[in-house]
Amino acid sequence: MTCSPEELKKRMIQNGREEEQIENIISRLGSYATFSKVRSDYVFKLSNESFLKASHSLKNKARDLEKYLYEYYFQEGNCENVVEELKKYQNDDGGFGKAMESDFRYPNSSPMATSIGIRFLSEIEETKDTKDIIKSAFKYLESTFNEKRNGWYALTKEVNNYPHAPWWHYDEEKDMTIIDKN
Secondary structure, eight states: OEEOHHHHHHHHHHTTOOHHHHHHHHHHHGGGEEEEEETTEEEEEEOHHHHHHHHHHHHHHSOHHHHHHHHHHHSOOOHHHHHHHHHTTBOTTSOBOTTSSTTBOOOSOOHHHHHHHHHHHHTSOOOHHHHHHHHHHHHHHHHHOBTTTTBOOSOOGGGGGSOBOGGGOEETTTTEEGGGGO
16 A cells, blocks of 8 residues: 555554654655555555665665665565674673664663664564574563563663663663653
């Protein structure tokens, strides 16, 4: 099912996005994409020309992780390259860090970065390596579970000591990031 930018805007508003943010997203996509419903989310499909430009940019500017993910999904690349690259982001405690989430450069493990690592691993072929990495990541998550919150906080206050996007800034008065408020 394809939807118009107006339908996408309506859905994003229903999901709590701010109108200014939505307008910005839609204006940047412009005529480069059509929007399609996949599962419960609306995603966009790039035109062939835009896909080729994005591919070129990924191949020349992205981190190795994104390059290997791109190869895996779009060029029949093997999952071993993805797994080996993901191992570089996993810390000794089993969690993921080392700027796994590119919007914060926090080197230590965090529940947010760990959830991203697990998601990537869960989307590729299941191997002994992927099972072992995920098992180790789950141990990290078990050890950082906050019973009072009945969940996790995305990051600790130490994230403020490293470059990060504004939405990852840890507010010491509220004892959480803005992401954790939701």
